[in-house]
Amino acid sequence: MDAIELSLFASRIEAVCDEMGAVLQRSAFSPNIRDRLDYSCAVFGPDGELCAQAAHIPVHLGSMAYAMRDLVGAVDWAPGDMLIVNDPYLGGTHLPDVTLIAAVFLDGRLIGFVANRAHHADIGAEAPGSMPVSKRLDEEGRIIPPALLLHGGELDEALFGEITAATAAPAVTEGDFTAQISANRVGARRLQALADARGGDAYLQALAALNDYAAALAGEALAELPPGRYRFTDYMDDDGQGHARLPIRVCVTVDADRVEVDFTGTAAQTPGNINCPLSVAAAAVYYVFRCLLPPQTPACAGSFRAIHLSAPAGCLVNARRPAAVAAGNVETSSRIVDALLGALANALPARIPAASQGTMNNLAMGARGPGVSWDYYETLGGGMGGGPEQPGLNAVQTHMTNTLNTPIEVVERFYPLRINRYAIRRGSGGSGRHPGGDGLIREYEFLAPAQVTLLTERRTSAPWGLQGGGDGQPGMNRLNAEPLAAKVALDVAAGDRLSLETPGGGGWGEP
Template identity: 65%
Template sequence: MKNENKGEKGFDAIALGLFASRLESVCDEMGAVLRNAAFSPNIRDRLDYSCAIFDARGELGAQAAHIPVHLGSMAYAMGDIVDRLSWQAGDQVILNDPYLGGTHLPDITLIAPVFAGETLMGFVVNRAHHADIGADTPGSMPVSSSLEEEGMVIEPVHLVRAGERDHEVWNGILAATRNPRAAEGDLTAQLSANRAGRQRLQALIEEQGTAVFSAGMEALNAYGERLARSVLEKIPDGSYTFTDWLDDDGQGQERIPIQARVTVRQGHIEVDFTGTAEQVSGNVNCPLSVAAAGVYYVFRCLMPPQTPACAGVFRNISLHAPAGCLVNARFPAAVAAGNVETSTRVVDVIMGALAQAIPDRMAAASHGSMNNLAMGSAAPGDSWDYYETMGGGMGASRETAGLSAVQTHMTNTLNTPVEVLEQQYPLRIRRYQVRRGSGGAGKHSGGDGLVRELGFLADAEISLLTERRLLAPWGLAGGRNGLCGRNLLNGEALPPKCHRRVKAGDVLTIETPGGGGWGHTDREKD
């Protein structure tokens, strides 16, 4: 008879908890190294990066609390990357190809194998967003219609082989950027983060022994699967369908539907995106790994805080999306906004479906956009690139009102401090405040968005990739919708997705959407 106190694979609860915490601490230390060594505000100040550990098969073993869209997509795609390449001690593989394990081109991933002697034990991985990956427009988040317009595509390739850097690969990447020195600094920081993670993980394996470490990874996944199953089994069996829409694709197509049918059978979840629009001309397409990240995120939010960040948690969740649809696009469809905007709408769709099954546990729609702004110098020889996302209103729930002026769901970044922004770039922040009254009314009101107003001190180019400018974040259980966002240049309205040249003295104003409200107001009840 199994000893109940021993838990999974001979690990008792305390031993398994310590094992999980030690893995997570390796990821946290990798993140600290990456942040402290990076050159760009995008990584150093906004924290647009993620770190994780995978086992030898490419299954997620641990992650830091970084960016959900980074980590969920890595968890979905890592197994294919592991099988594609040969590995030896001292390697580091680089990639950003969305169709071969990446998300969109600015997100560069570095993967380092971890060996014990001759035995491959796992991988340490980090992914960081680079403000420049060689697109024609500054910030490398263009209003594009093909992948090649978005910058340099890096298929999985060894950047470091057995400890020796491949200078042809290295120099080729740097040559594609406007500011090679900044790119070199950030890539070196990523290499360093993986080296630190590899050292710490090897030390843990040596201390515990390979057999115990492998058993710990299996036990962690078994526990994660069991804990997740206990939560998923509480969702009533049935099939729940919901449709939401993207505003536009930047190329003239509006109201682009994303539809999901969530089928629940005794704790097993099937998510089917049949009914979603075909891939479009603009860049709101995404690979299935990005859609998977959105799905995984919603179900992970239903689980208790102690749920480990491992592959076992998602074993009872399966996805289907027709090839060539918006969330399972075919090469070479443009994807720059798919990672940031479409992934966010996938969250809304899955939450809308689950609201039919477990209405008391679902919140109204949040602001629904990362409110992406990319910009940089228009003049040759005066090169600067910058990219940022902006918060908005959080959707309200049965328990509480939504928070105001925060990042929600698929992103987990900070804003760049005003002082850093103004010191580094020819910009002045003229206004930065909560957009009062933009949250939807209800028994619990949705959070308010924000207003960020930038004055340009030099000529520049800007690219905006935003959502919820035409279609408002929805309320729930009788709550009202949040207000749509607005983009303004010198007071004149801009489309949700656009590229413009601006002159010194111009003013760009971004008003982000509010979150949806939850429940009828007392006045409506009367």
């Protein structure tokens, strides 16, 4: 393939992912997927190798790329098959993230897969929002091991009914799953048409060429890293179960054509839910190195051929069943990014930015009772770290998430909540030649009793500055003006007010 033909092919296969995302968003029932955009879509080759992805959520996409080979290799696929999974230890991330994988055939030949992953605000946990302050995986909701939800195009009604019946609002859950199924069906048709237009053999050759091109671009970019070993240690605030300041240690070893990322020395898995499977750690590692690559680099497996990952089994970033993982996917992944950027700042001091807010500020809430059933979940933006060329942005989602804050109008329409304040947290970014971005303040007033869970970080440790820049301010959680713990579950009454003040980003360079 010449350069123009390869570029067109890359755009066409990425457009399949984009269209899948549009179908999923527009047909989903829940605000979490429809308005907050907590979903991701990707295309894979027949062996499970990543071929393309939309600009969706890094923690979803990187973990799928890491785990897909094992998932698809364990199934005897037939046309019309679609697999469902959320088990974090078998290819998932945390239980609310449910993945659907559809096989794509051309003239009876398996040519690849389309997949989407969406966050369900209710996946059957006792705590509304299915993000509890948990100690075991089974407390976090229904565990779905890899299983065929559709076989030969026919829905397994029994399995579908079991999954949806475990939720408090089965009709909403059914709508969201149907949206995921529809997105995969559209993606499968588009991918089949793309392959048919080229011919099956030519399509697979184009995939190989695309990955080779990505590997070449990545190799040139990684060659700018000076050979050597670069270390950094950052810390999780706590695990919600009394264990504080848990280290994440990373050592990056750069050789001529290989980069090894080793997490030896990281804290052991902990009783709280900030553990994560290795696939989530891989997603954070892939994300950081993807940021170093040229913008035209295809988002496919070839981009990561030179990146190798290791972590001791049973540590915080390579946990073993039945460790709780609800916050590992969202909070620990964010700290892995911070630790890896800190290490790479020693190798590329003129390219690496200061730490961003380092948390997704997870808020889950809802109610259960006679005639009352609702679940709500969102993450909140904060300050982006200042960088070598520009200051950090204010009040944005950073690094491992790429979602939106739910619009106030949607929150107040669907839930017994009022948003009293939504503002930039002025002065929370770190000082510097390029200051860190400010966090935000969001205050909720409850119009009815509810249960609330907070899973937040950077409430004690500050987002660090670089090259003489100041640290960003840690975040703060308050109920009726009284401070709350970073990770807490509580009951609230009508009239109570919950305020989240999110961290600012670190500053870069001497002020």
